[in-house]
Amino acid sequence: MAERTVETTDDGRYIVVNGRKWRATDPAIPEPLRKQLVSALMTGRRLVKTKGDAARVMVHDAKVALGERGDPWWEPTDDGRRERLAATMRTLLRERGEKTICPSDAARVVGADDWRDLMPLTREIAVELRDAGVLAITQKGEEVTGTDFHGPLRLAARDGLEFQPHRES
Numbered sequence: 001m002a003e004r005t006v007e008t009t010d011d012g013r014y015i016v017v018n019g020r021k022w023r024a025t026d027p028a029i030p031e032p033l034r035k036q037l038v039s040a041l042m043t044g045r046r047l048v049k050t051k052g053d054a055a056r057v058m059v060h061d062a063k064v065a066l067g068e069r070g071d072p073w074w075e076p077t078d079d080g081r082r083e084r085l086a087a088t089m090r091t092l093l094r095e096r097g098e099k100t101i102c103p104s105d106a107a108r109v110v111g112a113d114d115w116r117d118l119m120p121l122t123r124e125i126a127v128e129l130r131d132a133g134v135l136a137i138t139q140k141g142e143e144v145t146g147t148d149f150h151g152p153l154r155l156a157a158r159d160g161l162e163f164q165p166h167r168e169s
Helices: 030-053 053-066 077-096 105-132
Strands: 014-017 020-023 133-137 154-157
Touching: 014 053, 030 053, 030 077, 053 077, 077 105, 077 133, 077 154, 105 133
Parallel strands: none
Antiparallel strands: 014 020, 133 154
């Protein structure tokens, strides 16, 4: 089977399909994480046929995480980073099912080589999502409360995340 090539604009920010421009996926997303986000996007698209609007939140979150919606990945704003980090956490948690994620996975998607600089914001957003009932924050297998924690953390999905609409973080 021949590999399909996609036409892109000279700056690489858009793909061109049948003469129409669509925003390209952020090329700085590490490949293993990009594959997980694309898998979650495809799952959401399939579920739209049977679940309708309930599954559209999955598609939206995945597209924001990939950089295809929301603020342009090449000109990120503070609000855009917050939205993209939250969408990435929700999408990765949906994709991994009952497995946890490391907050740094979301930071790597959004921050590329500068992901470490995003870790304080990433933890802040994780706390906001925890307080909204979207996820749990764990450390050494135990759920943590409050905001005064140090060391490695894991994020786990709460029941009902699958079709939970995004909220402003």
